[in-house]
Amino acid sequence: MATETKEYSYADVAAHDTKESLYVVIDDKVYDVSQFVDEHPGGEEVMLDVAGQDGTEAFEDVGHSDEAREILSKYLIGNLKRSATDPKPVTTPRSTASTSTDSSSGGLPSFVYAILAAAVAAGGYYYMQLQQQQASA
Numbered sequence: 001m002a003t004e005t006k007e008y009s010y011a012d013v014a015a016h017d018t019k020e021s022l023y024v025v026i027d028d029k030v031y032d033v034s035q036f037v038d039e040h041p042g043g044e045e046v047m048l049d050v051a052g053q054d055g056t057e058a059f060e061d062v063g064h065s066d067e068a069r070e071i072l073s074k075y076l077i078g079n080l081k082r083s084a085t086d087p088k089p090v091t092t093p094r095s096t097a098s099t100s101t102d103s104s105s106g107g108l109p110s111f112v113y114a115i116l117a118a119a120v121a122a123g124g125y126y127y128m129q130l131q132q133q134q135a136s137a
């Protein structure tokens, strides 16, 4: 019968991590998405990020449509044979908006410094005017 599914180890999958031969694991199933990488509406970059790895989380995080899942099913080539030494699934590095840039914390916004500088300059100018007035009086 043709129902026999091929088993891939994590190392088998990891060998296919290029655009030309791109395997990805989603829900313990192995997909050869080499033909799809160019057409991916989300771009090839994100696909390459999970190439040869477990992209389950990355794939689910995006909230792909049923159509996307249908497309994916066309590229199924087998099941993943897990072993204890397998690396953890890749987490999405860029799809989560929560990783905010916290660079401004600890410092005042730059406009505060601008106002301070202007105030000091104005104060200095006023002081000089005062001195001049006193000198000429």
Ligand code: HEM
Pocket: 024, 033, 036, 040, 041, 042, 043, 046, 047, 050, 055, 058, 059, 062, 063, 064, 065, 066, 067, 068, 069, 071, 072, 092, 095
């Ligand atoms: C591996 C098989 C994958 C398939 C078959 C696939 C398929 C698709 C499809 C059909 C869409 C269009 C929208 C939709 O129908 O949901 C889409 C959009 C998108 N995909 Fe994937 N995808 C895959 C993997 C990934 C991975 C690993 C990421 C990583 C984050 C990703 C990120 C995105 C993003 C960000 C969009 C939205 C693009 C936009 O609307 O501008 N995809 N994908």
